[in-house]
Amino acid sequence: MKRVIIVGMGFGGIRAARELAGKGMEVVMLDRNNYHLFQPLLYQVATAALEQESIAYPIRAMARRWPETRFRLAEVCGVDLEGKRVMTSEGPMEYDYLIVSAGSETNYFGMTSIAEHAYDLKKLEHAETLRNQILGLFERAVKEHDPAKRRAMLTFVIVGGGPTGVEFSGALVELVRYVLAKDYPELSITECRVMLVEASGSILISQPENLRKYAVDRLRRMGVEVLLNTAVSDAAPEHVIFKDGTIIPTHTLFWSAGVKAAPLAGVLDLPKAGGGRIKVKPDLTVEGHPEVYIVGDMACCEQDGAVLPMVAPVAMQMGSYAGKSILARQAERELPPFRYKDKGSMATIGRSSAVASAFGFHLSGYLAWMAWLGLHLMYLVGFRNRILVIMNWGWYYLFHERQVRLITMQESGPPKCTWK
Numbered sequence: 001m002k003r004v005i006i007v008g009m010g011f012g013g014i015r016a017a018r019e020l021a022g023k024g025m026e027v028v029m030l031d032r033n034n035y036h037l038f039q040p041l042l043y044q045v046a047t048a049a050l051e052q053e054s055i056a057y058p059i060r061a062m063a064r065r066w067p068e069t070r071f072r073l074a075e076v077c078g079v080d081l082e083g084k085r086v087m088t089s090e091g092p093m094e095y096d097y098l099i100v101s102a103g104s105e106t107n108y109f110g111m112t113s114i115a116e117h118a119y120d121l122k123k124l125e126h127a128e129t130l131r132n133q134i135l136g137l138f139e140r141a142v143k144e145h146d147p148a149k150r151r152a153m154l155t156f157v158i159v160g161g162g163p164t165g166v167e168f169s170g171a172l173v174e175l176v177r178y179v180l181a182k183d184y185p186e187l188s189i190t191e192c193r194v195m196l197v198e199a200s201g202s203i204l205i206s207q208p209e210n211l212r213k214y215a216v217d218r219l220r221r222m223g224v225e226v227l228l229n230t231a232v233s234d235a236a237p238e239h240v241i242f243k244d245g246t247i248i249p250t251h252t253l254f255w256s257a258g259v260k261a262a263p264l265a266g267v268l269d270l271p272k273a274g275g276g277r278i279k280v281k282p283d284l285t286v287e288g289h290p291e292v293y294i295v296g297d298m299a300c301c302e303q304d305g306a307v308l309p310m311v312a313p314v315a316m317q318m319g320s321y322a323g324k325s326i327l328a329r330q331a332e333r334e335l336p337p338f339r340y341k342d343k344g345s346m347a348t349i350g351r352s353s354a355v356a357s358a359f360g361f362h363l364s365g366y367l368a369w370m371a372w373l374g375l376h377l378m379y380l381v382g383f384r385n386r387i388l389v390i391m392n393w394g395w396y397y398l399f400h401e402r403q404v405r406l407i408t409m410q411e412s413g414p415p416k417c418t419w420k
């Protein structure tokens, strides 16, 4: 039986495994985590809307339903392309076919001070850290008598006007206005600032002009300070500095202004493109190695003169294609080149408000929001997770409450008694 190794059980990896399961191949799935993570909802964990468990799903639970697949919890450190071996923390593993879908990491474009002080959202633990930071600062602000220091604690700077920055800033301002304002009667809501900083002249650049304008207007009405044509150039623990020299006192800089290929791409001796992504051929294999497929955020694949974006639908379609392509080759057939079918894009802004564009249709407001909710529920893995998410969303919609307002770790450790 031929062995396929899949590295990374994110959006691309699970689609490939699903395609290959029970089709006469031995499928070995590798990931450093034992769960599949639904990254698009990480910001809701960070803003106390969802429990972290509800956006992750154990890979072994999926494997139960997929015949001839098995999972190994392992860190992949490299690939011996000539010897057809994957080097892992559990030792080398041989393959006949390899699918690499190890995703991406945050790109700080070499700005070390920002990398050192910024928060990002790529992993489950990042979301919990960010939630602890936000709620921890409110607790500290209650005890702070200096208004300037208190204001710095309650200022949140979000960099990057893509979907993650927009969704996070909308969710954060709603958390502050509707939930934390009730939890912290000692604090004035007007002291809190949520700033969305975007270097270009527009947010949500993949959306049409009317929807971008809607998003900016809506965020501003909700209380987010949207700063366009503004770039952050430096950061320290208690302030950020804009390119024009403006200093914003803050303890929280959230960076969502760029991604690059996961570090594993760097150790593979294969041609790279921008952001360290690996150049793939139209069938998603790499030059000189027809048995190696790169899919998802790690792959640089051109279509109609443009590079495909690093988004979940691209990863899912690539993963399915790689699986189908291997099966076709086993049956001595060839598939036509990979072709991404763009079904549109969307971003939520706040309660009852989102933007969506697909097949020439532009939607904003409640209808777009309902479409966003439906689509995210559909792609979330696990029936129980869907129920939990619906319950949390329903609770928030009806009562304006977010239940997961837990500080699970404090920056300076738990409070200590210093008197005797």
Ligand SMILES: Cc1cc2nc3c(=O)[nH]c(=O)nc-3n(C[C@H](O)[C@H](O)[C@H](O)COP(=O)(O)OP(=O)(O)OC[C@H]3O[C@@H](n4cnc5c(N)ncnc54)[C@H](O)[C@@H]3O)c2cc1C
Binding pocket: 007, 008, 009, 010, 011, 012, 013, 030, 031, 032, 033, 035, 036, 037, 039, 040, 041, 042, 043, 074, 075, 076, 077, 101, 102, 103, 104, 121, 122, 163, 164, 262, 264, 295, 296, 297, 298, 310, 311, 312, 313, 315
């Ligand atoms: C906060 C956030 C919000 C997003 N919102 C949206 C959205 O609204 N819509 C959208 O379409 N896309 C969104 N995306 C992008 C989307 O999540 C990615 O495009 C998608 O996850 C890429 O899939 P992938 O399979 O390439 O990688 P991933 O889903 O990232 O999976 C990679 C997997 O590889 C594993 N891995 C990595 N390196 C190793 C290693 N060395 N050894 C072992 N395992 C390894 C990881 O643990 C992970 O499980 C968002 C991303 C983030 C971070």
